[in-house]
Structures are given as C-alpha cells and as structure tokens.
Amino acid sequence: MKPVGARTVGTREQLGRLGPLWMFFFRYGPPRWSEYVLQNWSGQRLVIAIPYLWLLIFFLIPFLIVLKISFAEFLPLGRPPYAPVFQWVEEGAVQIKLWVTSFAFLMSEPLYVSSYVYSLKIALVSTIFCLLLGYPMAYAIARSSPTMRNLFLMLVILPFWTSFLLRVYAWIGLLKNDGVINNVLQFLGIIEEPLVMMNTSFAVYIGIVYSYLPFMILPLYSNLEKHDLTLLEAAQDLGAGPIKSFLRVTLPLSFPGIMAGSLLVFIPVVGEYVIPSLLGSKDETMIATLLWTEFYNNRNWPNASAVAIAMLLVLVVPIMIFQHFQNKELEAGRR
Amino acid sequence: MQAADRRVEKKTKHEPWRDPHADAYVRIENVTKRFGDFVAVNNVSLKIYKGEIFCLLGGSGCGKSTLLRMLAGFEAPTSGSIFIDGQDMAAVPPYERPVNMMFQSYALFPHMTVEKNIAFGLEQEKGLSRNDIATRVTDILEIVKLGQFAARRPHQLSGGQRQRVALARALVKRPKLLLLDEPLGALDKKLREATQFELINIQDQLGVTFMVVTHDQEEAMTLASRIGVMNRGEIVQIGTPTEIYEFPMTKFVADFIGSVNMFEGQLIEDLPDRARIKSDELGGVIYIDHGISSAPGAMVWAAVRPEKINILRQPPADTSENCVKGVVKEIAYMGDVSIYLVKIETGKTIRVTLPNVERLSDDERILWDETVWLTWHGSSPVVVTQ
Numbered sequence: 001m002k003p004v005g006a007r008t009v010g011t012r013e014q015l016g017r018l019g020p021l022w023m024f025f026f027r028y029g030p031p032r033w034s035e036y037v038l039q040n041w042s043g044q045r046l047v048i049a050i051p052y053l054w055l056l057i058f059f060l061i062p063f064l065i066v067l068k069i070s071f072a073e074f075l076p077l078g079r080p081p082y083a084p085v086f087q088w089v090e091e092g093a094v095q096i097k098l099w100v101t102s103f104a105f106l107m108s109e110p111l112y113v114s115s116y117v118y119s120l121k122i123a124l125v126s127t128i129f130c131l132l133l134g135y136p137m138a139y140a141i142a143r144s145s146p147t148m149r150n151l152f153l154m155l156v157i158l159p160f161w162t163s164f165l166l167r168v169y170a171w172i173g174l175l176k177n178d179g180v181i182n183n184v185l186q187f188l189g190i191i192e193e194p195l196v197m198m199n200t201s202f203a204v205y206i207g208i209v210y211s212y213l214p215f216m217i218l219p220l221y222s223n224l225e226k227h228d229l230t231l232l233e234a235a236q237d238l239g240a241g242p243i244k245s246f247l248r249v250t251l252p253l254s255f256p257g258i259m260a261g262s263l264l265v266f267i268p269v270v271g272e273y274v275i276p277s278l279l280g281s282k283d284e285t286m287i288a289t290l291l292w293t294e295f296y297n298n299r300n301w302p303n304a305s306a307v308a309i310a311m312l313l314v315l316v317v318p319i320m321i322f323q324h325f326q327n328k329e330l331e332a333g334r335r
Numbered sequence: 336m337q338a339a340d341r342r343v344e345k346k347t348k349h350e351p352w353r354d355p356h357a358d359a360y361v362r363i364e365n366v367t368k369r370f371g372d373f374v375a376v377n378n379v380s381l382k383i384y385k386g387e388i389f390c391l392l393g394g395s396g397c398g399k400s401t402l403l404r405m406l407a408g409f410e411a412p413t414s415g416s417i418f419i420d421g422q423d424m425a426a427v428p429p430y431e432r433p434v435n436m437m438f439q440s441y442a443l444f445p446h447m448t449v450e451k452n453i454a455f456g457l458e459q460e461k462g463l464s465r466n467d468i469a470t471r472v473t474d475i476l477e478i479v480k481l482g483q484f485a486a487r488r489p490h491q492l493s494g495g496q497r498q499r500v501a502l503a504r505a506l507v508k509r510p511k512l513l514l515l516d517e518p519l520g521a522l523d524k525k526l527r528e529a530t531q532f533e534l535i536n537i538q539d540q541l542g543v544t545f546m547v548v549t550h551d552q553e554e555a556m557t558l559a560s561r562i563g564v565m566n567r568g569e570i571v572q573i574g575t576p577t578e579i580y581e582f583p584m585t586k587f588v589a590d591f592i593g594s595v596n597m598f599e600g601q602l603i604e605d606l607p608d609r610a611r612i613k614s615d616e617l618g619g620v621i622y623i624d625h626g627i628s629s630a631p632g633a634m635v636w637a638a639v640r641p642e643k644i645n646i647l648r649q650p651p652a653d654t655s656e657n658c659v660k661g662v663v664k665e666i667a668y669m670g671d672v673s674i675y676l677v678k679i680e681t682g683k684t685i686r687v688t689l690p691n692v693e694r695l696s697d698d699e700r701i702l703w704d705e706t707v708w709l710t711w712h713g714s715s716p717v718v719v720t721q
Contacts, residue, residue, distance in 0.1 A: 233409055234436075234438055237430070237434075237436045237505075238455050238505075239431075239456055241428075241430050
C-alpha cells in the first residue's frame, strides 16, 4: 500500500484547467480519515467495531439512562415524572441524589416478588417442555436423509413467515370457551361443559412453547447434525445398547446444543409480554406486564426502570452460568 | 545342532489352516453384500483360526471394510452367513457380539478421559465391580504404555497415543476376535513400524485373534499370519505373506503385492521339471525350473520380482535364456537399495532393485545410459495364467 503522503489524482491533462488547484488541495489538504482508517485498521476490526458502536449507542447508553432513572425520585406530577439525579448546585459542585426507594419498593411489595417468581417459573417450565419436544424433533431431523432434512428444517422455520402476533391471536380462537377445541370436544361428546383454557397459565405455556420451539430445535439440530456417527458404532461395539449409547455418548455431546437452545428460549421468555397479556390470566402477571402497567398506567418511571434493571440482574446470572458451561463444553468437546 | 533345533521349532509353528480337522473360529460362508446395484462383497467364504492375525488386503473400494463391518455387526449380509465361535451372528446385534473393533478414525469419545474411554466397555458388562474395572484399565494402560496419560482427553494426545488408546479400549474387553480397520493408517512411517511390532507382541501376550483390514501391503506383510487379497468384492488369494509374495496365483495379486516385471508369452515347453516361455515382450525365452501343468501353447504371464534380477556389465556365457540386453534409463538411490529402470530392445522397461551392499566409487557404479545384461535364475519367474 502506498504511504499516506504520496497521493496521485491524475495528470494535468486529465484534471483540466483547475487541475493545479485541485492538486494543491489534494496534496496539502487535511488528512483524509478514511485513508487513515484503511491503513491502520484491519478490515476485521472495522467489521467488529460497527456493531459494537451500534450496541453502544442504542443499547448501552439507553441502559445507563434507565439505570439513572431507577435511582431517581418519583414526582407524580412532574414532566418527566422524576427528579434529576445529577444537579449543579453551585459553581463547580455536582449534587448526586440516589433514591433507593424504587428498589426497596420492589423488595417489599409481594406483587413484584411473585411476578418475578411467576416469570421465572413460566420460563423454566416452558424451556423444559421445549427441550422435551424439541430434542426428539431435532434428533430425527439430523438423522434423516439430506433431502428430507431440508424439508423438515423449512417446516420448522415456516411459522416465522407469519406475524408472531397473528399466530398468538390465532390461539385465542382455538382455546376460548366457544373456540375450536372446545367445540370439537363437545361435538364428539367427550366433554359436557367447555374447558376453561383461556386466561390460564396453561394457555401461556401453550403459546410460549408453540412460539419458541424453533429456537430450541435449530441450535440442537446444528449440534446433533455434526455428531460423528462412528462414535455411536464404537459405543455399540463396546457393548452399549442403543439407549445406553444415547445416554452416554449422544446426550453429553449435545450438551452445548441443549444449553444454546435453552438460553434462546429461557431468556426472552422471562421478559415475554405479548403472550401472557393475550392468553394469560389477569391475576398472575408476568414481569413485563407489570412493567408496562407501572410505566404507562402509573407513570412511575423510576419504579418501571427499577423493574427493568432487576429483570436484567435476574437474567444476567443464568446467562453467565450458561455461557460458562457452554465455553467449557466447547473447549472439552473440541478434538 | 542349535540351528537344527530352531528349524524344527519353526516347522511346527502355529498353522492351523494346514490342518483339515481344525475348527475355524470365524466362518464366513458365501457372504454377499449389495448396496443398491453395487456389489460390495461378492460371495466370500473365509475361515479364520484362533490366535491368527488375518489381514484383508486390497485397494480402496474392494469391499474389505464392508466385510469387517459385517463381522462387527454394523452391516447385515445380503446373503450368506457369518459364524463366530460356532454361533450364527445373523440375529446378534453389535453390542452382543464377542467382537471388538478398532476404528480407522479411532472413534474415541471426545468428552471422556483416556481412562473413561477405556472403562466404557467394561462398564457395560454385568458383574464387574468398580475395583475390577479400575484394575483392568490400569493393566491395559500399562500394556499400551499410556499410564501417565490416563486423565487426558483424546484431543490432548498425539496420533500415536490415540491409536494406542483405541487399541486399549478394544482389548480391555478381552474379545476373542479383534477387528482392526486400517490400524496404522494415520501414523507416520517410524511410528508405524514400531507399532506394528508392538501389535504383534500384544497379540502374542493376550492370545487374541486379529482381523486386520489394510490397503498397505507392507503393513499386511509384517503383521499377518495369513493374508487374503481382495479385489472387487472377491477374495482372489489367501496365503501366508511368503506364499502371496513368492507364489501369486493371478496377475492382479502379483501386481498388487510389491512391484513386478510382467512378461506375456507363449508356453512352448511344459515338462514336470522345466518349462519354457517364448515372450515377444521380452524378445527372448524365459526358462523356468519347474513345470506349469498348463495347456501347451497357452498364453501365460511370467512375473519376475525386481530384486531377483541381476545386472551384469558384460554379457554372460549363455544369453539364450533368462537374459536380456538393455540400457539403464533411470537410477533411484533409496539408501538401502537402488532401483534401476532398464529399457530393453523391445521397448519395455524393466525394474531392477539391487541392495547397496558396498560403497562404490563413481567409476565402479552402474551409470545412466550404460548398456547392461539382465539375468535371473530359473526359479525366479512365477507363471500366472489369469
């Protein structure tokens, strides 16, 4: 690559009458930053820097703002409805007022605590159900012939072609008291009275497992598909039957896939808003619903922010545990 | 006296295939395996005896691995049957066969330590206590000299160490029959040679019957008590390494094992104690000091190994038979031997290898473009008819 100083813009003839002027500016003008970047940064760094910059501006900075608001004083009639945290009191002095009332409120109010517990419970149980349903599916797809494999994978991804919201709405039509399921069961004479399924935890589970199943299947599939099948032959050769071989070879080797799939289901489900508000009960609220109420109905921004921060803290721990395990497994699994 | 004793001992060595009453440990009877239209194994019958190292030798795609996989139970024969220790294996799944396999890729469990890998097979057996398993694992690690690597994972081992783990994992089950699929394929030359002899030692020590599949004739020659040469799904010849090398029965076998100079010719004389072949390819007559018992006038091939040919700088007294004049076209110095490619007057190139017994100065050495005479003894050519 040419050094920064030596630039050529073209010959005098090519540049026309204003050529000399052009060349003067070109040679002695301000250094061009793009050239600097190209020469001093490798393409790799640039590719990494752009998404990080994006995350910095649109995730980290808003997060810090939310964090700040969660420590602010609530002013019910204020606009915005909170007092500033940082304030110039006099020349050269900044006053920082941190209110922990919002967090104290979260701890003391049983509604919040039970919502967190309920959210975690919903997320955990849904993840387990997704795993129980998704593992055999992913396994079957990974072991089918290449043509069938592509078809099955497409079928797994197919629901994404319709709006998520529409698909959840469609479940209302199926689950409600005079919905499809109840009508069919009553028509067949299996039940007399309609089963109450709408606005229950059951409906929430149905909606979540249905919506998040592909996120479990795809990482599991990509793990299972890479397995060396001679390992299973070796296990059988050493005297392990099909079930033993699965438990001792396939299952442990698919652990990173199980972790990745569970992460992809568990984390978004904890903060799930649409499914519980459309299908869930009014008595048992998930944390995202509570956050919405706090923010829009009560206009209590500090409380809403504290709810959000607490949710993040609740999720950070499992995320870090998962990733620790995943890295360990990947390291060990590498051959 | 001592020498004579040793010869006696040699003569009575373990060769059960020469005894018509010996019971074969493995019997493969008319086994055929088809994949769609492709016949991988074609009507193979084979007997393997206890304590043997039997090598299936053949090029890639000749069906040797398929045959091995059928013995292990990973493939079912399309027709024919396999008996191990007198028991028909047709309905026996791989995990119930008295057979263990060492895989070409070793197939070590990446998520287990060396110790766990080896213990895996024992844990599947009923009635073995933890202590028994631990003792047997330690013992076998001692045999394959991997004691200090017990706690490592496969990816922390070298290729040779992995190979030994794979061997240990199969041997610790004390199988009656051990199947080895290209056991030394992934090792470098030095390590291969060391491991070959190690394998033979271990086999001696434990008395296991080995069935080895390989495409490497050198590997087969050093390991095997008997070799079965396979071609296109069929076994073309079974014999001891010496038999296979010195008395190949077909052109394919002669060509596949080692290198050979092949002369096509017409049988002009065939008596019990001598035979003569007139070969246009050679431009002369080949004399053989034994009979062929083939139809007179038949077209046959005489195969002469490169190391059984002498190079002379002066014409010998009798040039009428087993002698040809040529010009040295190529010399390859291999260290222990040198290979000479000599072009004879018919245009055919003959390969000759000579051991480098002495260090020769430049004017003693045979050089490029030198005219030489090639001769060989009447016992050297092997005549094949197909």
